[in-house]
Amino acid sequence: MVNPVHLKTLLEVIRSGSFAAAALHLGYTASAVSQQMSALERETGTTLFERSARAAVPTEAAVVMSRHAAKVLTDMDALLAAAARAEAGTEHELRLGIFPSLATFALPRLVGSPGWRDVGINLKVFVAEPGQTTQGLRAGGELDVALVFQVGQGGLAWPATVTRQWLGDDNFRVVLPEQWGIRPGSRVSAEQLSDMPWIMHHPGTPDALVIERLFASCSLHPRVAAYCDDFNASLEMAAAGMGAALVPELAMRGSSRGVVVLDVPEIRLARSIFALLINDRQLPRTRVFLDRLAEVLQEISISPGAADA
Numbered sequence: 407m408v409n410p411v412h413l414k415t416l417l418e419v420i421r422s423g424s425f426a427a428a429a430l431h432l433g434y435t436a437s438a439v440s441q442q443m444s445a446l447e448r449e450t451g452t453t454l455f456e457r458s459a460r461a462a463v464p465t466e467a468a469v470v471m472s473r474h475a476a477k478v479l480t481d482m483d484a485l486l487a488a489a490a491r492a493e494a495g496t497e498h499e500l501r502l503g504i505f506p507s508l509a510t511f512a513l514p515r516l517v518g519s520p521g522w523r524d525v526g527i528n529l530k531v532f533v534a535e536p537g538q539t540t541q542g543l544r545a546g547g548e549l550d551v552a553l554v555f556q557v558g559q560g561g562l563a564w565p566a567t568v569t570r571q572w573l574g575d576d577n578f579r580v581v582l583p584e585q586w587g588i589r590p591g592s593r594v595s596a597e598q599l600s601d602m603p604w605i606m607h608h609p610g611t612p613d614a615l616v617i618e619r620l621f622a623s624c625s626l627h628p629r630v631a632a633y634c635d636d637f638n639a640s641l642e643m644a645a646a647g648m649g650a651a652l653v654p655e656l657a658m659r660g661s662s663r664g665v666v667v668l669d670v671p672e673i674r675l676a677r678s679i680f681a682l683l684i685n686d687r688q689l690p691r692t693r694v695f696l697d698r699l700a701e702v703l704q705e706i707s708i709s710p711g712a713a714d715a
Contacts, residue, residue, distance in 0.1 A: 412446040413475040415439055416454070418572075420472045425462055431678065433570030498691050503532045503539025503552035507637065508679065511659040516702045525698065526691050540564050543682055550684060551692060553699075555677040558616040564682050571681045571696060574703035576654045578675040580668045581640075583647040588666055596624040596672040603631035603649035605640045617652060617675070624672040641665060659706065679703065 418428040425439040432439070440462070447454050454468035464472075504513060509531065516522060517529070532539065532549065536556070542549035544565050555576065556562045564570070580599070582588055606628060607614035613635075621628060631649035634640045637657035644651045645664030654677055658667065681696050 408449050409442075409445070410479065412442045412449065413479060415442045416446060416468065417472050417475055417479070419443065420464055420469065431572040431575075433572065433680070498526060498689060499528045499530055500692060500695065501530045501532070501542075501548060501550045503534060503542050503549045503554075505536055505539070505553065505555060506533055507654070507657045507659075508553055508555075509533045511656055512699065512702050512706065515706070516699055519698075519702075521698075525694055527695050536562055540682065543568055543684055551696075552682040553679065554682060555679050557613045557675065557677045562612070567685050568682045569685055569688070571683065573679045573681055573696065573700045575676040575678050576656045578652050578654050578673075578677070579658070580670045580673055581644050581651045581653050581658070581662070582666045582668060583644050583649075584664050584666050585647050586666075588668070590666050590668075592666075592668065594668055594670055596621070596626040596670060599628075599650060599670070600626045601629065604628035605632045605634050605643055605649045605651040606630050607635055608633045611635065613677075620673065620675055626673070656706075 415428060415432060415434075418432055419425060419439065422428045422431060425443070426436045428434075429436045429439045434442075443454060443462070450471070452467050452471070453465055454471065455462040455464055457463075513531070532542065536552070536554035539549060539552035539554060540562065541547065543552055545567075552564075553573070554562060580594075582602075586602075588594065607617060609618075628650075632640075632643055634643065634651075637653050638660065640651040640653055641658065641660075641662065643649065644653075652673065652675070681699075683692065683696075
């Protein structure tokens with residue numbers, strides 16, 4: 407019998423283009439992804455990847471299977487939703503930790519959708535930064551699920567009793583004051599931005615370290631005009647002409663008036679959005695809720711194929 411977990415992993419490998427990228431999004435090691443794909447090949451009796459020392463290239467059979475896998479997993483989600491509705495008539499309380507921009511622009515869209523009541527969840531929401539919400543997952547904590555983001559590979563830890571589920575990637579964009587006169591869509595290099603004032607994260611924070619390494623890799627040594635970890639404040643300061651900023655797309659959904667948003671090829675960065683779930687509290691309703699939230703993230707154009715940090 408085919409393991410649905412292996413089908414989900416296959417979809418992510420095809421979508422992201424490699425075992426390593428799929429492992430990053432799904433919370434596995436690249437070796438674990440490879441082992442799952444080998445198991446799927448044994449389960450189906452089909453060669454899914456042509457392996458070499460440098461890469462594993464999906465076969466035509468893998469591409470065809472991924473199309474069918476998407477339908478199978480969708481049908482399974484529908485069964486889970488039916489199971490959730492068939493559970494006890496009262497709503498299940500889900501204690502949810504969530505970071506501010508996701509709480510502002512994604513969660514209300516889901517809760518306000520026509521099918522929300524069918525999920526059968528009564529949310530108790532705690533809005534805080536990832537470092538705080540992960541603490542709520544520890545033994546005796548007040549949370550069942552934490553929705554967090556991670557920039558790069560470090561800076562965030564969670565208990566061993568927790569499972570990580572990738573929900574989407576949120577691309578960072580370079581934001582410039584409109585009054586600087588640079589037109590939207592202009593081709594601008596990192597070198598051209600090096601002498602301009604910048605609004606940066608406070609030194610020493612995990613995000614700041616990743617951004618500093620990224621800037622250094624393209625020889626961008628910013629002249630810092632302000633230190634700020636609040637993206638709304640960074641946007642307002644950029645609109646006022648104080649400096650350029652690196653801001654994720656999700657945080658820009660509120661307003662981008664007064665700024666020009668650019669895609670600078672040398673400055674490619676994304677924060678991955680994950681759900682952290684306590685292993686013994688993963689009810690069908692919770693899985694349905696997370697699947698619905700992932701759909702909302704796709705609808706509001708958080709790129710599913712963002713570059714890896």
